[in-house]
Amino acid sequence: MSQLIQAFRGGRWYESLDTAEVADGLRICLTPEIMLRDDARKAPATELDMPGTARRDILRRAVSSFRTGAPEVGGIGAQDPDTFAASLGEIAGLPEPLVWRWCDLLATSIEELADAAPDRHSTLVWLPGNTFTCLVAVAEAVLRGSVLVVRPSTREPLSAARFVAALLEAGWPSHRIRFCPTRTGALDTLLRVTDRQIVYGGEAVAAAVGHMSTVDLRGPGRACAVIAPDADPDDTAAWLAGLVAADSGRFCTNVCTVACLGDPAPVAGRLGELLDGIELTPADQRWPVGWVDERTAARTAEFVTERVAADDTFVTSRELVVSEGGRTFLSPTLVRLPSPAGHPLVGCELPFPFASVVAVDEPAARQLMARSRFVYTAGVTA
Structure with missing residues (x-):
């Protein structure tokens, strides 16, 4: 009815x-x-x-x-x-x-x-x-x-x-x-x-x-996290995982850009593992992920893949669209970018846990922070 x-x-x-x-x-x-x-x-x-x-x-x-x-x-x-x-x-x-x-x-x-x-x-x-x-x-x-x-x-x-x-x-x-x-x-x-x-x-x-x-x-939060070169990768990734994945990534306060003043690889690798470890069904006890209809999933996945360039890398290993328990999910996703300059995925808010990670110098970090409503830092003075 x-x-x-x-x-x-x-x-x-x-x-x-x-x-x-x-x-x-x-x-x-x-x-x-x-x-x-x-x-x-x-x-x-x-x-x-x-x-x-x-x-x-x-x-x-x-x-x-x-x-x-x-x-x-x-x-x-x-x-x-x-x-x-x-x-x-x-x-x-x-x-x-x-x-x-x-x-x-x-x-x-x-x-x-x-x-x-x-x-x-x-x-x-x-x-x-x-x-x-x-x-x-x-x-x-x-x-x-x-x-x-x-x-x-x-x-x-x-x-x-x-x-x-x-x-x-x-x-x-x-x-x-x-x-x-x-x-x-x-x-x-x-x-x-x-x-x-x-x-x-x-x-x-x-x-x-x-x-x-x-x-x-x-309006859009464009939340970013700026990471110092000497930040501990394990502790930083554990902190970032909650910022990216809490509330199914649907808040404007969820981090969508991770800017590393040093080598992003250690933090990115560990963060990718944590995002891959989030259960979809049953709902993860720490960070439950919402589901979407198949059309929304396909449209959102297409939006992401159309903006991933040849030199970008998916750090997480799951497919973007996953079917489990009779439901369709957009799986938590981390993409590594070579540069933030003009990249369409930098500051991009999507309706699921999604973030890009990129190496930046201090001027680039300041630019990112200036256009973000929500800024988180690890070992960096905002």
């Missing part, structure tokens, strides 16, 4: 005529742009009459319901935590250990948020499909008392719909939140009809919105 995740607008869950496929047997309602503009005109323009302690209490109840409850999502009804986790396995290829880890990370991140004075702004939260820990941005807007416009990724909208349902269940005013799944082309409209925006995205999104003063762009 097919299911349909509804949009939420006008204080109620809403079934639109336009829908998009999320996964086999699951579709999501899309909000047309004319409706986005109409809803913006009707949005309340007053500050929320609710003290900060009450907003914080609503968030805590919502987080608890998201993690352990069964909030009612329009179109699909209530899901207990186990059903939610199983659904994320079907939709996003998330093994259960990652679902529970991300629930804990989200709860911790929200609890650490500072209180904020209420405002009358509307806030768009344009969410990514790689991890639901980015729902912390919705919580930030709740603490400000904003009129919330939540736009989920159509690749994985279930977690955002669940969080919206949890907020409603916890007492967030229904007229101050909209759940607006859209096609990617609606970003420009949503930017125009909201006062403030928190936008997650890759290079294309960053290019489109990076110049806007109202946008809090949480």
